[in-house]
Amino acid sequence: SQQGEEDPQALSIQEGENATMNCSYKTSINNLQWYRQNSGRGLVHLILIRSNEREKHSGRLRVTLDTSKKSSSLLITASRAADTASYFCATDRDSNYQLIWGAGTKLIIKP
Amino acid sequence: KAGVTQTPRYLIKTRGQQVTLSCSPISGHRSVSWYQQTPGQGLQFLFEYFSETQRNKGNFPGRFSGRQFSNSRSEMNVSTLELGDSALYLCASSLGGLNEKLFFGSGTQLSVL
Numbered sequence: 139s140q141q142g143e144e145d146p147q148a149l150s151i152q153e154g155e156n157a158t159m160n161c162s163y164k165t166s167i168n169n170l171q172w173y174r175q176n177s178g179r180g181l182v183h184l185i186l187i188r189s190n191e192r193e194k195h196s197g198r199l200r201v202t203l204d205t206s207k208k209s210s211s212l213l214i215t216a217s218r219a220a221d222t223a224s225y226f227c228a229t230d231r232d233s234n235y236q237l238i239w240g241a242g243t244k245l246i247i248k249p
Numbered sequence: 250k251a252g253v254t255q256t257p258r259y260l261i262k263t264r265g266q267q268v269t270l271s272c273s274p275i276s277g278h279r280s281v282s283w284y285q286q287t288p289g290q291g292l293q294f295l296f297e298y299f300s301e302t303q304r305n306k307g308n309f310p311g312r313f314s315g316r317q318f319s320n321s322r323s324e325m326n327v328s329t330l331e332l333g334d335s336a337l338y339l340c341a342s343s344l345g346g347l348n349e350k351l352f353f354g355s356g357t358q359l360s361v362l
Contacts, residue, residue, distance in 0.1 A: 169348050178286075178337060180253070180353035226292060230348050235305040237282065237347045239292035 144227060144240040152248050157214045159243040161227035162207075168230050170203055170210050175224045175242075184212070184225075214245075222247045250275060253342050255354035263362050267328040270357045274321050274342030281323040282347060283315060286337040286356075295338075297347060298323055304346075327359075335361045 143162045151157055161170070169188050173181040185201045187194045187210065193202050200213040214221055227240040254273040262268050274281050282297040294307040298317035315325040321342070327334055337358050341351035 171350070173351075173353075178356075178358075180339060180355045181341075181351075183350045183352070186350055228292075235297070235347065236294045236307055237284075237297075237351075238294065239284075241291050 144225075144243045146243060147241065148244045148246070150246040150248060151217060153217055153219055155217055157217050157221070157245055157247075159212045159225050159245070160209060161211070161240050162209045163227075163229050163238070163240075164208065165231055166205070170201075171228045172199075172201060172210075172212050173226045173228065175226065176222075181226065217245075217247045219247050219249055221245060253340060253352050253354035255338075255340055255357050257357060258355065259358045259360075261360045261362065262330050264330055264332060266330050267326065268330060268359060270325045270327075270338055270340075270359075272323045272325070272340035272342075272354060274323070274340075275352055278342035278344055278352070279321055280343045280346045281317055281321060282341050282343075282351070283323070283325050284339045284341070285309075286339060287335070292339075295325065299346060330361045332361050335359060 145160050171186045172184040175181045185196050187201050187203045198215045203210045224242045224244045226242045228237050230237050256271045280299045283295040284292050286292045296306040296315050297304050301317045312328045317323045337356045339356045341353045343349050343351050
């Protein structure tokens with residue numbers, strides 16, 4: 139079963155606009171990670187944020203974590219065609235040593 | 250440094266057969282984890298190995314098994330294949346476990362006919 143839920147399921151925006159994706163989870167976590175997947179290939183790690191952190195940046199990416207609401211958001215600024223991909227969040231928990239994945243957001247950047 | 254290598258890239262099997270997938274992690278990585286990805290169920294955790302020991306297993310039947318060798322290479326085996334086992338199987342490696350950055354292979358696309 140999946141712990142994470144992501145919304146929107148799909149997002150289509152113009153190149154240059156900002157894209158925001160959200161991830162919600164059900165139980166307390168240690169860490170939350172964001173990954174990108176292009177066309178059914180392997181996933182690429184974007185950012186890891188720990189439960190005691192509220193915000194992290196990496197280039198054009200900004201991730202926030204709100205543990206009180208059990209949610210995280212991924213913001214991609216100044217989107218490019220190469221950002222077209224599916225984006226997944228994944229959480230790990232103390233009580234059950236596994237990695238639980240969200241359903242993913244499919245992002246399409248229109249030129 | 251070479252990335253995570255999964256072989257084969259594509260596989261076609263028939264129901265009832267068994268299959269073995271291989272994963273070579275990044276040099277120095279001791280944790281290897283496996284995932285099943287399908288359009289209907291999304292990404293699901295199968296199991297994780299660290300220093301030849303299985304540390305945890307997801308909610309999959311016993312037909313799904315794996316092992317890790319002393320050089321950290323890992324294999325995953327699925328016996329008595331079912332149509333529903335058709336999926337992209339991904340492996341990932343990391344230095345210490347699932348609570349850190351994972352490096353993924355390109356996956357093995359398994360089709361069961």
